[in-house]
Amino acid sequence: KAGVTQTPRYLIKTRGQQVTLSCSPISGHRSVSWYQQTPGQGLQFLFEYFSETQRNKGNFPGRFSGRQFSNSRSEMNVSTLELGDSALYLCASSHLGPSGNTIYFGEGSWLTVV
Amino acid sequence: GIQVEQSPPDLILQEGANSTLRCNFSDSVNNLQWFHQNPWGQLINLFYIPSGTKQNGRLSATTVATERYSLLYISSSQTTDSGVYFCAVEYGEKLTFGTGTRLTIIP
Numbered sequence: 001k002a003g004v005t006q007t008p009r010y011l012i013k014t015r016g017q018q019v020t021l022s023c024s025p026i027s028g029h030r031s032v033s034w035y036q037q038t039p040g041q042g043l044q045f046l047f048e049y050f051s052e053t054q055r056n057k058g059n060f061p062g063r064f065s066g067r068q069f070s071n072s073r074s075e076m077n078v079s080t081l082e083l084g085d086s087a088l089y090l091c092a093s094s095h096l097g098p099s100g101n102t103i104y105f106g107e108g109s110w111l112t113v114v
Numbered sequence: 115g116i117q118v119e120q121s122p123p124d125l126i127l128q129e130g131a132n133s134t135l136r137c138n139f140s141d142s143v144n145n146l147q148w149f150h151q152n153p154w155g156q157l158i159n160l161f162y163i164p165s166g167t168k169q170n171g172r173l174s175a176t177t178v179a180t181e182r183y184s185l186l187y188i189s190s191s192q193t194t195d196s197g198v199y200f201c202a203v204e205y206g207e208k209l210t211f212g213t214g215t216r217l218t219i220i221p
Binding site for chain 2: 033035037042043044045048056058088090092100101102103104105106107108110
């Protein structure tokens with residue numbers, strides 16, 4: 001069973017540009033969530049999607065947005081990039097099973113804003 | 115919101131040593147998970163443990179939900195155990211991560 005796949009793995013953008021990151025969850029998982037990891041703030045929750053609907057949202061400005069498609073694949077977009085948006089962006093998919101709501105992470109997308 | 119604190123923040127051990135990592139949380143939670151982040155950034159799920167004790171090889175975890183803490187035990191450490199260990203709690207349908215423990219195993 002393939003894991004959570006994130007693309008691109010590495011990218012460099014300029015301040016003011018926008019970026020789109022993609023995430024393909026584990027087959028059969030309908031919940032996808034996104035996290036931002038920085039040295040200063042640690043791992044912070046961005047948003048969660050389930051069946052194409054945003055269920056939860058973290059405390060990030062409106063420049064951060066996302067969506068989920070009917071095949072459960074998800075994208076997140078950051079507009080008007082700032083230097084502080086440089087981070088590792090992690091996507092996770094989860095499924096409520098006998099062992100509980102276990103969450104699986106992708107390898108992440110490393111974004112550098114210059 | 116909920117506070118999740120881990121201790122110690124850094125731990126350096128010789129290969130073969132045992133270690134105990136702690137996670138304290140400030141409110142009742144729906145579940146708790148432990149993760150290991152490897153040097154390439156990927157988070158690997160170790161345990162889903164809202165309460166009780168689980169073991170997987172050299173690793174085991176115990177959560178005492180009534181006292182709001184969880185412990186991760188690593189026995190006979192290997193260099194591949196190096197990395198950052200996070201606990202994460204589900205609170206209000208969101209996963210909140212702790213501050214992490216950076217473990218370095220020296221050969």
